[in-house]
Every structure is written in C-alpha cells, then in structure tokens.
Amino acid sequence: MVSFVNVVGRRLFSAVSGGLDAYMVVTGGAKVEAILASMVAWLVGARPVYRVEGGPVIILPKLP
Numbered sequence: 776m777v778s779f780v781n782v783v784g785r786r787l788f789s790a791v792s793g794g795l796d797a798y799m800v801v802t803g804g805a806k807v808e809a810i811l812a813s814m815v816a817w818l819v820g821a822r823p824v825y826r827v828e829g830g831p832v833i834i835l836p837k838l839p
Contacts, residue, residue, distance in 0.1 A: 776811065783812050787821040797821035801835065 783799070790797040799816035801809045801823050813823040813835060823835045 776807070779808060780811055780815055784815045784819060787816055788819040791820040799823045801825050 787797050787799060797816070797820070799812050799821050801813050802825065815821075816823040817837050825833045825835055827833065
C-alpha cells in the first residue's frame with residue numbers, strides 16, 4: 776500500500792506542480808485502493824472523479 780500511495784502521489788503531484796488539471800478516476804467501489812487514491816488526490820490538489828458506467832463523470836466532494 777505504501778508503494779501504491781507513493782507512486783500515485785508522485786504522479787499526481789508532478790502534474791499539479793506543472794500547472795495541469797489533474798484528475799484521478801476512482802472505480803471499483805469502496806476498495807481500500809480507491810479510498811487511498813482519492814485521499815492522495817485531494818492532498819496534492821488533484822480532483823478525484825467517478826465515472827458512472829454509461830453515465831456522467833462525477834467530481835467527488837472533499838470530505839471534512
């Protein structure tokens with residue numbers, strides 16, 4: 776899990792630092808990886824989104 780968080784964090788941080796709008800697509804329900812990826816995205820300034828199959832893209836709100 777540490778390696779996963781490290782890789783996701785570095786890639787998203789690099790994109791955000793470069794001035795890009797960064798998005799993390801979260802799928803697969805409430806798996807630990809999806810939750811961690813969302814948290815990392817919020818921390819580095821990226822936007823976690825959920826793609827509904829056959830439907831819209833939903834930007835997930837930041838929780839307190």
